[in-house]
Amino acid sequence: MKVGFIGTGSMGSTLIEALIRSGALEPRQIIASNRTSDKVEQLAAIHPGLIVSRSNAETAQHSQIVFLCVKPLEFKHVIDEIKTVVHPDLIVVSITSPVLIKHLESRLNCKVAKIIPSITNYVWSGASLCMYGKKIKTEDRLLLEQLMMSISSPQQVSEQFTRISSDLSSCGPAFVAFFLQKWVQAAVSETGIDEKEAARLACEMVLGTGKLLTEGGLTLEQLQQRVAVPGGITAEALRLLDRELAGVFHQLIQVTHAKYEEDLQKVHAQFNDE
Ligand SMILES: NC(=O)c1ccc[n+]([C@@H]2O[C@H](COP(=O)([O-])OP(=O)(O)OC[C@H]3O[C@@H](n4cnc5c(N)ncnc54)[C@H](OP(=O)(O)O)[C@@H]3O)[C@@H](O)[C@H]2O)c1
Structure with a gap:
């Protein structure tokens, strides 16, 4: 072949x-x-x-x-x-x-x-x-x-869900890398930890998290519950993220879909579509 x-x-x-x-x-x-x-x-x-x-x-x-x-x-x-x-x-x-x-x-x-x-x-x-x-x-x-x-x-x-599926599967690695980069930069400036060491810890963490959520059988919710014990440090930080990121993911999806629609119209025009 x-x-x-x-x-x-x-x-x-x-x-x-x-x-x-x-x-x-x-x-x-x-x-x-x-x-x-x-x-x-x-x-x-x-x-x-x-x-x-x-x-x-x-x-x-x-x-x-x-x-x-x-x-x-x-x-x-x-x-x-x-x-x-x-x-x-x-x-x-x-x-x-x-x-x-x-x-x-x-x-x-x-x-x-x-x-x-x-x-x-x-x-x-x-x-x-x-x-x-x-x-x-x-x-x-x-x-x-x-x-x-x-x-x-x-x-x-389904082709109807191509864009959102691609957001998660194909754009996702860039989004996750961006999130980690910002986090590492903050870690360096807030604490003085070596940047390479912080990046290595963050990347190993993502690899392990991916395994837990696939072959490890944990759901997204279960994983958070397992780490964030009531009254603990993680639970406090999750509350902050929940508060500060409200709406961000809706906006992210709206942005990718608006650009997709723009590209789709241009492709339609090229193909002389109805
Ligand atoms: N990057 C990702 O993570 C990713 C993920 C999923 C899907 N995709 C899709 O993959 C496609 C390509 O993306 P990419 O990131 O690979 O872009 P890219 O790096 O710009 O590669 C596009 C390639 O196509 C070549 N090309 C352009 N016109 C051509 C023609 N008429 N005949 C032969 N080759 C031609 C370009 O050649 P030159 O060297 O002359 O520019 C270039 O090497 C996009 O449609 C994108 O949506 C990308």
């Missing part, structure tokens, strides 16, 4: 690296093209055997599955380049939320899926959000989920 990647920027190269390191794909099974070909050549230098393709059409033509890893407003251009070479058995996978399955199905005579990865997939963790078009058969779904299972926990979601 050959798997194609169109766009080898941050997420395209993350997926390629993770799939090779997990053993799910050998470099010779990967064919990739990027607007700036240097990026693919660098990947091929690290992973001998990876096929550097000179055009997006060539990538699609030689693949059984092709991941489109470009930004939303670059999709239309890429689709125009590949539409004449796609064949009915090809599975085209979009990894971006504002390009809808119907956009791709209206332009491409092939099978279509949407799989939103997360940077956490680089270390074979986190979810990948899977949505399928009309032509995807059970065996196609199994093939895609088997591939994604090697680097993530594939979760089927």
